[in-house]
Amino acid sequence: MRKRFTTMKRITAVAAAASMAAMSLTGCGGSSSSAPETTAKEAAAPAGSTAETAGGETSQAASSDKPYDGVKLTWWTKLNANVSATYPNLSETPWAQYVKEQTGIEVEFIHPTVGSEDEEFSIMVASGEYPDIIEHKWTAYAGGPGAAISDGIIINLDDVMESKAPNFKKLMDEHPDVDKMVKTSDGSYYCFPFLRGLEQPNATQFSAGIIVRKDVLDELGLELPETIDEWDTVLRAFKDYGFEVPFTTRKEWMKPVWCPGFDNWVDNENSFYVEDGVVKNGLTEDSRKEFIAKMNEWYKDGLIDRDYLVADKASNQTYFTTGKSAAVYAPFGQGLGQYTQIMNEADPEITQDDIRCTVPVTAVKGRNAKFSKMNQIYDKSGVSAAISTQCKEVDAAAWLLDWMYSEQGNLCCNFGIEGLTYEMKDGQPVYTDVIMKNPDGLSVANALAAYTRASTSGVCVQDPRYIEQYYEQDNQKEALELSKKTDMGEHFYPPTSVASEDAEQYAEIMNNVKTLSDEMEAQFISGAASLDEWDNYIKQLKDFGLDDATAMMQKAYDLYVSN
Numbered sequence: 001m002r003k004r005f006t007t008m009k010r011i012t013a014v015a016a017a018a019s020m021a022a023m024s025l026t027g028c029g030g031s032s033s034s035a036p037e038t039t040a041k042e043a044a045a046p047a048g049s050t051a052e053t054a055g056g057e058t059s060q061a062a063s064s065d066k067p068y069d070g071v072k073l074t075w076w077t078k079l080n081a082n083v084s085a086t087y088p089n090l091s092e093t094p095w096a097q098y099v100k101e102q103t104g105i106e107v108e109f110i111h112p113t114v115g116s117e118d119e120e121f122s123i124m125v126a127s128g129e130y131p132d133i134i135e136h137k138w139t140a141y142a143g144g145p146g147a148a149i150s151d152g153i154i155i156n157l158d159d160v161m162e163s164k165a166p167n168f169k170k171l172m173d174e175h176p177d178v179d180k181m182v183k184t185s186d187g188s189y190y191c192f193p194f195l196r197g198l199e200q201p202n203a204t205q206f207s208a209g210i211i212v213r214k215d216v217l218d219e220l221g222l223e224l225p226e227t228i229d230e231w232d233t234v235l236r237a238f239k240d241y242g243f244e245v246p247f248t249t250r251k252e253w254m255k256p257v258w259c260p261g262f263d264n265w266v267d268n269e270n271s272f273y274v275e276d277g278v279v280k281n282g283l284t285e286d287s288r289k290e291f292i293a294k295m296n297e298w299y300k301d302g303l304i305d306r307d308y309l310v311a312d313k314a315s316n317q318t319y320f321t322t323g324k325s326a327a328v329y330a331p332f333g334q335g336l337g338q339y340t341q342i343m344n345e346a347d348p349e350i351t352q353d354d355i356r357c358t359v360p361v362t363a364v365k366g367r368n369a370k371f372s373k374m375n376q377i378y379d380k381s382g383v384s385a386a387i388s389t390q391c392k393e394v395d396a397a398a399w400l401l402d403w404m405y406s407e408q409g410n411l412c413c414n415f416g417i418e419g420l421t422y423e424m425k426d427g428q429p430v431y432t433d434v435i436m437k438n439p440d441g442l443s444v445a446n447a448l449a450a451y452t453r454a455s456t457s458g459v460c461v462q463d464p465r466y467i468e469q470y471y472e473q474d475n476q477k478e479a480l481e482l483s484k485k486t487d488m489g490e491h492f493y494p495p496t497s498v499a500s501e502d503a504e505q506y507a508e509i510m511n512n513v514k515t516l517s518d519e520m521e522a523q524f525i526s527g528a529a530s531l532d533e534w535d536n537y538i539k540q541l542k543d544f545g546l547d548d549a550t551a552m553m554q555k556a557y558d559l560y561v562s563n
Contacts, residue, residue, distance in 0.1 A: 068396035069104030074131035075385070076124070079111040080456035082449035086442065093450050098417055102408070105400050125153060130388035132397050135459065138191055138384055142507065144497025145191065145386070146184035154386035155394070157189040164395050165402035167409070168192060171461065175199070180563065181378040181495050185556060187563040191384035192401040195461045196377050203464040205375045206483035210257065210361070211336050213326040215354035216241060224358045227365050228261035228294060235303040238326040247298075248305035248319045249329035250312060255295075255521070256373050257329045261361040262291040265371040265491065270510060271517075272553050273371070273491045277561070279554040281546060283517055284538050292534075295525045309522060321346075332357075332476050333445065340473060357479035360486045372486040378495045385459045404453075404460045413460035416451035431469050444470060496560040498552045506552050509545040516540060 079090065087093050090109040100106055110131055112120035121136060130153065138145040138154075148154050161169050172179035175198045182193045196204040217224065217234065220241065225231045238246035249257065252268050259266060264287035265273050271283040282288055298304045305311055305319070313334070319325040321342045330336065336357060343350045360372035378384075387397050403409040415422040415429040422429045433439070438447045448455040448470070454462045455470070471477055498506045520537050523529035 065102075066104030068393070068399055070106075071104070071393050071396040072106045072108065073133060073391075073393060073397055073400065074108045074110055075133040075135065076110045076112070076131045077135035077385075077458075078117045079114060080449055081114070082445045082456060084114070085446045086450055095412070095416065095451050095453060098412060099403075102412070103400055103403055105396060107400075125151075130390045132388060132391040132393065133385050133401070134388055135383065135385045138386060139495045139497055141497070143500035143503040144185060146186060146188070146497075147500045147503070148386070149184065149188070149190060150500070152389050154190060155389055155391075157191070157387065157398070160387070160394065160398045161189045164398035165192075165405075167402050167405040171198065171405055178377055180560065181376075182384070183563070185496055185499070185559050185563065191386045192404070192459050193378055193384035194457045194459060196375050196379060197462060197464055198377065200377055200489045201374070201484045201486070203467045203480050204462040205377070205489075206480055207333070207375065208253070208329060208331045208335065208373060209357040209479050209483055210327060210329050211320065211339065211355060211357055213238075213354065214356040215350070216326055224356065226359055226362055228258070228361065228363070230365070231261070231361065232294075232298075232303075235298065235327070236301075239301070239303060241326070243324065243326040245305050245319055245325045246303050247327045247329075248311060248316055248325045249308065250316065251309045253329045253373070254304070254308045255291075258295065258361060259288070259291045260369050260371040261363055262287040262294075263363045263370045264288050264291050266517075267373075270493070271513075272493045272550070274493055274557065275491060277557075279493065279550055279557050281550050283513070284541060284546065289531070289534055292521060292524045293531060296527060296531065299525050300527060306526070317342075332471055332479050336479060337471065337473055337476050340475060352473055352475040356475055357482055359482045362485075369486040369488070371491060372483070372488045374483070374486060374488040376492050376495065379457070383457050401459055404458075410461060410463065413452055413458060414454040414463040414466045416448075421447075421451045429465060436469075436472070493553065494557065494560050496556050498556045499559075502552045502555075505545070506549050509549040512544045513541055513546055513549070516544070 077090065083090055083093060089111065090096055091107065096107065096109070124130065124134075134154065138148060141148045143150075145154070149156050157165075172182070178195065178198055182189070182191060182195075184190055196202070212224065212234075214224070216238070220237050222234055222237060223230075225234045235246040256265075256267050259282070264282050264285060265271070266282040266288070271281045272279055273282065274280070295304070299306060305325070307315075316328050316330055316335070317339065320328045320330075321339050328335070328339075330339070336355065340350075340352055340355045343355065344352075360369035362369040385401055387394055387401075391397050404413055411418065411422075411429060415431065416435070418424065418429075420432065421434045422431050424430070435447045435451065436444060438444075442450065445455065448466075452466075454460055454466050468477070468480070471480060497503070516537075520529060524531060524534070524537075
């Protein structure tokens with residue numbers, strides 16, 4: 001028992017130091033108020049040349065490399081927080097300036113107010129005045145992207161793809177499963193999408209997991225848990241050990257993290273998944289009640305954070321790094337990576353070996369999790385760029401967007417500027433210290449946002465080599481591999497929408513379902529509502545029309561598959 005008290009003493013002693021370290025850490029999540037002073041022209045200069053020389057070489061190739069030199073376009077897109085940390089507009093970033101120099105096309109980026117993106121999109125649509133390019137969650141448009149074409153907002157891109165988008169079209173021809181994802185329900189192109197790789201599973205599809213104090217597990221003689229029963233044992237052992245809140249996370253993650261342990265699935269967008277071609281809903285399955293009952297038990301016994309409904313990034317970090325919690329579901333970057341650094345700075349005896357990730361929770365030990373938190377290749381948010389009906393330079397807009405999928409554009413969007421932000425080593429792009437140890441004090445996330453677009457869900461194919469370098473610690477790399485132990489990719493509901501004629505009824509049903517399920521499941525977990533009321537709750541969901549909504553989703557899925 002002597003070692004046990006030694007470890008607990010370290011946990012207690014490190015709390016204050018960890019709090020101070022968190023305030024000063026910039027390596028994974030900090031920011032600097034001063035932007036890099038490197039000009040776009042200097043940034044574009046190849047290694048060994050001056051900016052003036054590089055500029056001259058670029059202009060000589062303009063006639064062949066820049067068929068739309070001098071064209072000006074407007075582009076509506078949200079402003080990512082990691083960009084706004086150093087730049088007020090995407091146009092001012094080194095990435096945008098470099099793209100302008102390479103393509104000859106000048107882009108004016110238009111950003112909606114942060115937090116009001118959906119409202120301002122609706123206002124823009126209602127105004128009837130559209131920029132040339134609109135980057136949006138088109139799969140969330142009422143009736144789907146096909147309806148956006150019918151409504152006269154964006155154009156059908158079938159002809160454009162054939163004539164002006166050879167790079168993107170080639171990728172889609174080589175990956176027909178992805179090609180299907182980025183079309184309307186009737187099989188027409190409508191966008192240039194953000195894609196998380198091209199084959200699954202790949203590293204870009206995973207970004208978070210359960211982080212645990214492996215050193216304490218070792219001291220207790222316990223293995224990294226896989227199943228709910230093993231987690232029950234571990235959380236109770238953590239509680240007995242002295243951790244006040246054995247597990248914590250945010251409300252949007254609490255249920256999707258644990259329900260796979262019962263082969264149940266409900267995410268924060270909807271509750272649909274596919275099994276053998278059949279669309280199913282996890283909210284009303286028997287496994288859902290089993291899951292909720294276990295959460296209620298853990299809540300009563302103090303094994304999970306009773307404040308999970310209001311917990312946030314800051315509280316999760318504080319709980320884990322100061323020894324209040326021994327397990328947390330958090331991102332691999334600003335969670336696992338940052339927590340490890342904070343705790344190591346506070347106590348050098350705590351290393352990467354002590355802070356580890358587990359496999360996704362599974363119902364059967366040794367088997368891949370049937371479901372888990374995993375991003376789709378064409379993410380459910382459906383972020384993509386479409387060309388509006390008011391664009392007068394359609395060919396130029398299509399050529400620019402297609403450039404993002406070329407070899408040069410892919411390197412630019414994922415790695416930035418050769419000789420400045422990355423170098424080629426053994427045929428592979430490797431980030432320089434401008435990204436990994438930025439001299440201006442930018443965090444890795446903020447540096448990537450300034451010089452690339454892949455890290456901020458921009459129009460491109462996110463390259464797995466980007467994320468593999470972003471996660472530079474060994475425990476982060478291990479976490480990526482462990483996360484792949486899931487069959488979630490076989491059960492995704494594809495990025496398609498219900499038919500236009502069903503859209504209004506579907507939205508009404510699912511709004512009611514989500515409101516009731518969020519409220520009642522929170523009450524069941526906390527004990528404010530008795531599980532004796534479960535059957536009546538399920539009846540209410542069905543009375544809202546949940547079965548009808550499932551049938552609408554099945555119809556949309558069948559059409560998607562047939563196309």
